[in-house]
Amino acid sequence: MSLPTRTGRSLSRASLMVAAALLGVAVSTAPQAKAANVYWDSDASTAGNSTTLGTNLGGSGTWDTSTANWYNGSAELAWNNANLDTAVLWGAGDYFPSSPSLTTVSLGAGITVGGLTFN
Incomplete structure (x- = not known):
């Protein structure tokens, strides 16, 4: 099954999972009071x-x-x-x-x- 494309390339599930993990790290390391x-x-x-x-x-x-x-x-x-x-x-x-x-x-x-x- 092919996922949505960006500039003609398929995004693999692994790429999406890595992107989601990086987003989670960015949010969890944001400065907090x-x-x-x-x-x-x-x-x-x-x-x-x-x-x-x-x-x-x-x-x-x-x-x-x-x-x-x-x-x-x-x-x-x-x-x-x-x-x-x-x-x-x-x-x-x-x-x-x-x-x-x-x-x-x-x-x-x-x-x-x-x-x-x-x-």
Whole structure:
């Protein structure tokens, strides 16, 4: 049985299978987002943020996928469900183990995470 032709030549099944395999490799090696730790930052400001101490991170607010209230160590960004990031939530404002404060984070949308860390 002859397969479709291109410029007068028959394409063999083997050629088609090789082409399909190469396409599969190309698709599977395409750059993909990697999960990361991102930090809840209700004031949506990078000023003075410390991912080590929790300084200027935390606070109460609404977690959704459109508000840029997540800090990635250099910039504020909106939560992206597709990344499967780990959400790191500090207490309100600066971290003082001797006087913890109550923080309330409400979900404003369906959220998908790769992990949760509470500090």
